[in-house]
Amino acid sequence: MPSVKSQHAGDMVFETYAGDYKIMNDVPPTPEWGGKGRHPTPPDYFVASLSSCIAAFVQQYCSQHDIDATGMYVEIHYEKAVDPAHLKELMVDVHLPNADVGKRAEALKRVSGHCTVHETICKMEGLPINIHDSTGQVAEA
Incomplete structure (x- = not known):
């Protein structure tokens, strides 16, 4: 069965692996979430x-x-x-x-x-x- 795996990459950035591809995401750049707008x-x-x-x-x-x-x-x-x-x-x-x-x-x-x-x-x-x-x-x- 296919799967996708996401893991914490430091700060509030996460790496998601979908097959052979890595997708990076950040959380919103707000005081509440603490993201920095580095990724979608x-x-x-x-x-x-x-x-x-x-x-x-x-x-x-x-x-x-x-x-x-x-x-x-x-x-x-x-x-x-x-x-x-x-x-x-x-x-x-x-x-x-x-x-x-x-x-x-x-x-x-x-x-x-x-x-x-x-x-x-x-x-x-x-x-x-x-x-x-x-x-x-x-x-x-």
Whole structure:
């Protein structure tokens, strides 16, 4: 089963390993969190993951249907909320500046919504979290 591993790299920087790739992140540069703005934050990567996933699905659809995707980009606007900390009001804009999508607009919307990250968000009903202590066993709550 694939996995991703994140570990503390000092200060408030974290290294995440995804396969052969290392991704660095920092926490927000606020007095509360103590980040220094050296790397994107975890929520930045979350939104970037959604944006790039939608872009890949749109690109594939355009290639299969002879739609000019030159210069295509996906932009996601969102707000950060507190108490509890979360992202809200996400809105996706798919830009196809060189395409005449015509009757394919609705299909492109459907394709965008079928990207793996979006489908995962929609289907999640919680997230099991296990805490492993020094024994290597799952700590009981």
